[in-house]
Amino acid sequence: xxxxxxxxxxxxxxxxxxxxxxxxxxxxxxxxxxxxxxxxxxxxxxxxxxxxxxxxxxxxxxxxxxxxxxxxxxxxxxxxxxxxxxxxxxxxxxxxxxxxxxxxxxxxxxxxxxxxxxxxxxxxxxxxxxxxxxxxxxxxxxxxxxxxxxxxxxxxxxxxxxxxxxxxxxxxxxxxxxxxxxxxxxxxxxxxxxxxxxxxxxxxxxxxxxxxxxxxxx
Numbered sequence: 001x002x003x004x005x006x007x008x009x010x011x012x013x014x015x016x017x018x019x020x021x022x023x024x025x026x027x028x029x030x031x032x033x034x035x036x037x038x039x040x041x042x043x044x045x046x047x048x049x050x051x052x053x054x055x056x057x058x059x060x061x062x063x064x065x066x067x068x069x070x071x072x073x074x075x076x077x078x079x080x081x082x083x084x085x086x087x088x089x090x091x092x093x094x095x096x097x098x099x100x101x102x103x104x105x106x107x108x109x110x111x112x113x114x115x116x117x118x119x120x121x122x123x124x125x126x127x128x129x130x131x132x133x134x135x136x137x138x139x140x141x142x143x144x145x146x147x148x149x150x151x152x153x154x155x156x157x158x159x160x161x162x163x164x165x166x167x168x169x170x171x172x173x174x175x176x177x178x179x180x181x182x183x184x185x186x187x188x189x190x191x192x193x194x195x196x197x198x199x200x201x202x203x204x205x206x207x208x209x210x211x212x213x214x215x216x217x218x
Contacts, residue, residue: 001179002056004187006167008035008046012190013053019193024056026109026131026167026187028087029063044080051081059109059129061087062097070097078106085109085128090118095125102126109165116150123155123162129185134178135168144168145177152182172196 002023005016008031016022027050032038037046050058058081062073070093074086086101087109088094098108102125109129110122114137122130132151134144151164166178169188172195178186 001183002163002185003193004057004059004165004185005190005193006031006169006187007189008032008037008050010046010049010053013050016190016193017053017055021193022054022056023185024058024083024187025050025054026059026087026165028061028111047077047080047084051083054083056083057085057107058083059085059087059111061111062089065089065091065093067093067096067100070094071100074101074106074108087111087131088127090114090122095121098122098125098127111167114147116147116154119147119151119162119164120154123160127162129163129165131165131167131187133168134166134174135170137168138170144174145181148178148181148183 003021004024004026005013005022006026007013008027013025032043037043047060060077062070064070064073070088077086078084085107088097090110090112098110101108107128109131110127111131113119113130113132119130132147137144137147148166155162163184165185165187166183167187169175169186169192172192175186175192175196
């Protein structure tokens with residue numbers, strides 16, 4: 001399973017990269033705004049900074065909601081760096097844009113997926129990734145893992161190469177459950193990734209080892 005970090009914060013991206021397990025980054029307009037990044041020039045410069053840190057894919061989202069606008073923005077985004085994957089919303093014009101990008105060798109991430117039907121359409125259009133938002137489904141008392149499982153079955157049935165990028169990950173158990181169900185990628189906050197390292201029994205065991213070592217060297 002690939003690990004992406006869902007942020008536009010350069011410090012967090014660097015921390016995840018330094019951990020040695022980072023495979024990519026996902027961003028969106030909300031995450032950019034959270035970091036105070038606005039305006040075309042600043043956004044492009046920020047994407048360049050992100051790409052300079054990571055080795056893997058960096059999803060950069062279009063703002064337009066019409067076909068022509070998405071194509072225009074996407075063509076500019078991919079000029080930033082070869083790592084850029086154009087992030088497109090799951091709407092009718094978004095599906096058309098994904099097909100255009102696919103036919104022209106441009107990789108895409110279809111975002112805001114909330115049903116297996118949407119994931120199927122995106123795969124047929126040639127999306128590189130689909131991003132089902134599991135946390136947001138959990139928020140409305142729907143099991144987001146059921147969607148991951150359904151998409152996995154459909155893609156395996158027909159050999160779609162589109163990768164399932166589990167998004168809106170909130171905590172470490174989301175990551176574990178997605179891994180168990182066969183999601184190709186997960187994207188989440190640094191806190192969820194870091195939490196996988198921690199276990200109270202590890203802390204207790206290490207403290208005992210160190211205490212015993214200290215005693216033996218007196």
